[in-house]
Amino acid sequence: MSAESLSPQRRGLLDPITQSPVWQRFRQSAIYRYLLFPIGQIVIFATFAIVLLTVVAYIIAILYPEPRPNINLLTQLNIQLPGMIISGISIGFVYAMIALGYTLVYGVLKFINFAHSEVFMVGAVVGFAFLNFLLSLGVIEVWNPIALVIATVIISAIVCGLLAVIIERLAYRPLRRAPRLVPLITAIGISFILQDLVRAIASFTINDFNLSYPTRNLDFFKNPIPMTFGDNEVRVRVTSIIIIIAAIIMLVILNYFVNGTKSGRGIRAISMDQSTAGLMGIPVNLMISLTFFIGGAFGGAAGALFGLNVGTVTPYVGFVPGLKAFTAAVLGGIGNITGALLGGLLIGMIEAYLNGLLVYFPAIGIRYTDIITFGILIAVLIFRPSGLLGERVDEKV
């Protein structure tokens, strides 16, 4: 999320403003670089995804006004639009947060950490374990729900960050000089080990591996918030709002860390050229561990938020979101942090719109959602092999 990438050095209509000293000073200020810029970027991406898909949806609604008898697609679309947007953005942020883990690791080590989907799963399970522990203490209904969410997300993030560091130390570091395929295989191995380990722990401790978040019975999380959009009253899930807010806060923190701290600069240096960065005195191993910690923490936080949203998680819950997030990372351009955000939001929105609209086309139906989503991915990759925001393949990302 470098500030340079969004401000092309071309001459344009806004040049008198962008070249003015006031603007230049403003651009250098911390408020702009670490708060306004990343939030603006998120808003722009989300708006882009919403506008793009809404336009496509309305074109379809105009082309097929009555796909099924007694169904007016335009009316249905008007009713559903706010719900689809919110569910799409919330799951999109979850994908984006997982995708960051894939993309950060790819950026520094140039390999796909396929165990990351299971780190996400561990995050969801740790969130459950923590909330269940609070339940057994009897304090879950006493605590402020917001404090509950913050504590759960932070604990999951820390545990998963450490887990990712341990995985890197045990399974990837010894193989750093081996061919790329080798750590890929250990990553797949690690993901199986994590799945079965969590399953074994769950079976031995509570003899059940459908892990249900106790929060799903709390009034704060259970009851939707009524909102009015135009003529329609829409009910919005509290957990969707929580995901969106939490994700924005965490992405702002990530932007500050990567662009505003010495460690962040170290990570960026390593992703450009590892050996030269090492010669310049950057502690390569420490920076790689740090990268894994951040990626794992984001995955774990996403897991806890996902768990709060869906209510029940299992040791196998990581696979599908992990795959979608990997897709998002590739769609956005793997290795590119901004790309992961854009890719995640797009995949989440596409999924939400397809699930919302295919219902009215009985010949297709929502079971084809994934096929169409991945079809779009293939189409994009044919024209932009390095992803939407990815740079050319022969350059280091």
Added chain:
Amino acid sequence: MKKFLALAGSAALVAALGVSAVSAQDDNVIRIASQSPLSGGQSVLGVSISNGVRLAIEQLSGPLTDLGYIVEYVPFDDQATPEVGVSNAQQIVADPTILAVIGHLNSGVAIPSSEVYNDNDLVMISPANTNPLVTDRGLPTVNRVCGRDDLQGPTGANYAAELGATSVYILHDTTAYGQGVAEFFQSEAEAIGLTVLGFEGTEEASNFDAIVQPILALSPDLIYFGGIYNQTAPFISQARSAGYEGLFMGPDGFDSSEFASIAGDAGVGTYYTSVAGPASIYPNAAQFIEDYTAEFGEGPQPFSAQAYDATAIALAAIAAAAEEAGAVPARADVAAAVRATENYEGLTGNITFDDNGDPEIGLYYVLQVGSADPDEWSNNELLATLEIPSPLMAAAMAEATPSS
């Protein structure tokens, strides 16, 4: 628990010793096998089926022991997987002393496995398989003591109409079971004049946010979900918290205490149909529940009483065939004797098999989840019991009516 483990361990040891001891004198040993998932996500039901069989053999093999035979039980774990079920089936048919199989839990496993049994004339009695194809193939060795999905789905649709629902939205899990029962629900719903607002299959197992949106927009009176509790319970919990206010209904895939623990408060009030009610609803089953609890330390799950009945029918048929033959009967004779079962008064009702091996009159139940506490699952309220004749029986009755 320790005591139970020790008991189970010593029982296994004794069984192992017993097997090696009797293998020398095979000519008066009769074995009954069971196949159900003893490990994995559905093992709660599978183990309970196996326990039901064990209890029946312990209690009801009297007539055969009087004739001088030793009755033994061999449980197999089909892992709810077709390949494992078929490979177990091949092992089972290779043992000439096995005269009957009680199983399976999953129709998808029972159908291929029963082909193997049938090729070897080995009789199978199913306690739980509801897919119509299990018996509709007309195999002489395949029977079941429970109802069928093509009658269970319509039972749900009729009850939905009775509840006052006028529009329904149907979801299924895309499996043979879930989609099958949902389609039967749909065709009956359309036939009785309910508006079907949607019919969708999804493999999504955890995040239903996006799937719920069109349902909220269509706002049906009732959502029917043809699927198993580990998928349907999270859906119900999320649909409620997204603001859906109508009713939920499902097939017997909902019937597990896990449903209550996953769905939480949102699951209370959910309707489900079943071919096998909790054992407590059967008037004859009080003694069974007591014995089962005393022996296994917990109450029976759904299908356990059915497994007990299936075993009882197998034992009675083997005894009849043995008496007639004066020796260990041939498998084909046992199969014929099972099919000839008439008016067997079991725990779960009166069973007479029709020519396809379905009970002539099947019992179908409509229940409602009463509590979010999984321990209260067996106290779910029974709202209706319907006696519906099997398709063969219904055809025979339809033929008889105009001629008379």
